[in-house]
Structures are given as C-alpha cells and as structure tokens.
Amino acid sequence: MDIPLVEPGTVGPCPVAPDALQGIVRQQTNPARWNGEGWPGFVAELRTAGVDVAESASARGIFATDAGGTAYGMPHGVVVARSAAQVAVLLRAAQAHRVPVTARGGGLTTEGESVAYGGVLLDMTGMSRVLTIDRAAMTVRTEAGIYWHGLAEELRREGLDYLSAPLNMTSSVGGTLGVGGIDVNSARLGCSADQAIALQVVTPTGEIVECSDSENAELFQRVILGYGQFGVITEATLKIRPYTPLSMHYYYYSTLREAIDDLQLLDRNDASDYSGILTIMDCAVNLLVAFDSAEREAAFKANWEKQLRGHGEFGFALCMVGHYARRPWRLGEALYLLKRKQAVFPEFRRPEFHRDGRMDDRTVVFSRAVWKHWGSRNMVIPDLATTADKFVEAVERGNAVCRKYFRHYTLYCVGIKLRADHAAHYEMSCIPPGAEGWAYGCEFEPMIEGEVYSRDHFQSFKNAIYDIGVDMGASYYRFGGMMKGYIRRVFGDALVDRHLAMKRKADPAMILNRDVIF
Secondary structure, three states: OOOOOOOOOOOOOOOOOOOOOOOOOOOOOOOOOOOOOOHHHHHHHHHHOOOOOEOOHHHHHOOOEOOOOOOEOOOOEEEEOOOHHHHHHHHHHHHHHOOOEEEEOOOOOOOOOOOOOOOEEEEHHHOOOEEEEEOOOOEEEEEOOOEHHHHHHHHHOOOEEEOOOOOOOOOEHHHHHHHOOOOOOHHHHOOHHHHEEEEEEEOOOOOEEEEEOOOOHHHHHHHOOOOOOOOEEEEEEEEEEEOOOEEEEEEEEOOHHHHHHHHHHHHHOOOOOEEEEEEEOOOEEEEEEEEOOHHHHHHHHHHOHHHOOOEOHHHHHHHHHHHHHOOHHHHHHHHHHHHHHHHHHHHHHOHHHEEOOEEOOHHHHHHHHHHHHHOOOOOOOOEEEEEHHHHHHHHHHHHHHHHHHOOOEEEEEEEEEOOOOHHHHOOOOOOOOOOEOEEEEEEEEEOOOOOOOOHHHHHHHHHHHHHHHHHHOOEOOOOOHHHHHHHHHHHOHHHHHHHHHHHHHHOOOOOEOOOOOO
16 A cells, blocks of 8 residues: 655644544643753752752652553652752752752642653652641641641541541642542532631742731632642641531432432532532432531431432332333343442441441541542543532533443532632632532543543543533633643633733743643
8 A cells, every 4th residue: 555655844634643533632632741951950959958859760650640540751850848948949949940840749630730741740748747736726737748538537536627628538638729629518618728727838939938818818819729830838727627427318319400409409508517419320319418416417307308309228229120120221231230339338338437327437438439439540530610500501411421431430519618708719720700609510430440441532531521611611620731721711811811920920930830730
C-alpha cells in the first residue's frame, strides 16, 4: 500500500495531533514536560540552605501518577516539606531559577493536578503534626500535610471531632482546603474549606503570611478554594466540635428525581444532620439521612419522615421484584444490583464500628467503603456543581452520559450550604456562579471492575459530563488538569483574565502548581 507523503510546510491533519482520533475531542492532554533549564543551580541553592532534594528514580517514581491513574509525569526531584521556613526557601529559589513547583498532599486528584511534569514535587505529608487543640474556642491548629484520618484520631482522643471533611480520609487538610471538600454534613455545615478560621500560607515568592477573614483577607479569600495557585498552605486553624456517634437511616428510590426532591426538602428545612444520595446506576437510589442526637432524630420522625417518598429496604426489594418481573430481558442487571448490595451494604453496618445501634466512627466506615468498593487502577470521577434549581436536570443528563459509556456506575449527590459572604470566597471555584443558600454537587463514577478502557474513552466520557456544565452555566468540584480547556467557557474571559492577572502578580515566574488552572 502506498503511503501518501506530506511535503514540508504543507498544511494538513497531523496523524499524532491531540485531536487526530475522529469523534474524540480532547480538551487537554498532559502538559509538556519542563525541559530542566536552571535545575542544577536550583538544587545547589537548596542544598546550600540545608534543603534535601531527592533525585533518584525510585524517589521520583513514587509520585508518577495520582489517584486518577490517567495522567503520568515525573519530577526532576522531590522535596519533603518540613517547615514553613523550608518551603519559603524552596519557593524563593524556584522563582529565581524559574523551576516549576507541584505541591502534593494525599495525591487524590483525578485529573493530574498533583502530578509533576518536571520541576520539583513538594511532598507536604512531612508536615503532619497537630499543633494545639483549644477546647475553649473549639478550634484545632494543625500542619496542613496531615491526612484527615490522622487529625480525626488526635481529636477523638480528646472527645472531639472535625466538622466537615471529604469522605476519603486520606486527603490532606491543606489540599482539601484548596478545593472545597464535601461531606454528608456539608448541606448543614458547609464545605471543608468553610471550617478554616485562619491559615499560615507561604506565598509563591516565599513570604510566610498568616491570613484570615480579618488579617490579610484578600490572600485568605484567594487561597481558600484557590487550587494551589496563590500559595502553599502550611498550617490551618479549623473549627471543631464535640464527638458524637450518629444514627443512620436509609431510604430507597427507583427514580433520581424523587430522591433529589426529598434531599433538597430535608436541606431546606434543616431536618437532618447528614444527608446524601448514593446510587447503583439509576436503578437503586439510596438517600441516607443521619443524626447526631436523639432529639434531632425524633423531630425528623415526627415532622419529616412521612413526607419522604422513599421505601424501606423490604419495600424497595418488592418494588424491584415487580420492576424486573415485567422486564425479564434485564435480569442480568437485577442480579448485578443484588450482588452489589450484598457486597457494599455490610460495610456500612460492620458491628465493630457500631455501638448501641449508632455508627461509632463514620471516618472509618465511609472512607473504608470508598476505597474498597470504588477504588481501582483508574479513578475517573467527573462532576457537576449547580444551583439548587438546576440540580435535577444536571444529574439526569449526567446519568444518561454514564449509561452511554459504561455498563455500571454510581452517582454521589450532596448539598453544600454556602457561607453568607460566599461571593468573595467562592469566586472562580467549585461553587457555581449565582448559587444562593445551597449549591449541589454530583459525582459520576464508572465502576471499572477490572475492565480496561482507553484513555480516549475516559476522556470522551469526561468531556460529555463537562459539556453539560458549560451548557447549564454550572461549575465543577475540582476543575483543573484535563478540565483546563473548560475554564474560560464556564467563567468567561473577564473573570479568568482578572484572576490570571492576580496570579501573575503573586507568582511572577508562574512556577507554583502551573498547568492546573493557568
């Protein structure tokens, strides 16, 4: 077969271009690897200052990908953070030598945001100490590299607890504050970032700054939900509360719309302490409702439970039997639902984590279930965050995309109560423009279950979800990485350019977490 040659200078399709595969519109491939110019001088300066830089292949290879498993890159070297002063030395040297710095906590990003494509990988987990617990003020001061499960363990010894944290407790505190953090009590208490009272931040030029709503407020507003663009969080003061076990109730639905309507009913009326929706496809839709006190639980039963349209477990089973009896050609789907239920539900009811009918440790129960039953070689979790009135439509449209691309998938839906002054704090963030009172988020997660999909298949799926967000004027939990192409489409040139100008002023060499947003 003759292969046609393309003369030099001829304009034509490139067979290896990012958009070469027909029907797969890639919004972004992995960024180009930094070429290493200035690296020797940077390393020499750090070592003179007593900062250790690991350059071995084994040290660097630990950080080659993130939890998503679809983006890969290698740093030139790794520095484990030990103090704010050390991080300041590193960032000053990085500015001088124009070396990219990628900060990483738990590495739970799914779009490659914590993957370094050259430059230095700053591993924040070396700063994992709880510094002080103030019972009178009900606050904790902690280093930002600590995982949430480590913070929870320290607090539980004192009979205390965090307010709101991500379900996956191997997230770092600093990383979570930079993206939001969603829990099943976020509809009542707000996102994890809203629990931060004050931060110690190392700016991209190496200044160590304490900031809060009353001190260096502009920096505080930019760093919270700022996706690591305006500084490295090294310490955080967080709100805490007394520790209480919780009582959990489950209600089952056969339609997403009814479950979401009931979820929003509970949120609007402050009828529960915890609420969220977890599904197996759109066939088994579970609304979970939980309480910290017997008084709140009793008030729910008296005033709100009868208004819910969900069934108990037995009633739902009868509905499913009738549903599939009329659709025998979908018996395979029914068997899958049964097997999934038998595998997942016991995780939420393990006797060692329950006392007197109450869940004694939601930290262990939820985080264990997340990794055991949803983790895999690839974690592909595109998401949408919308205003309350658009949420049902967004979830139904996203659900249709899931059905198109994967045999099995799950949805996770939750409300996010907004702080009163949210306009200043949530600008160009996961909180959608125009949201008032509450925003709502949904994660769309395929169940990979040992199957192998191409990166292009995953990317096409994610793009289809993200396009819904553009069409609906929504936002995303964790924009960045491969979603970078959507930023201007969602927020518009004026807002993005204003933030880009702020970024250039704060980070003249554009070295901190570059290619995540800008």
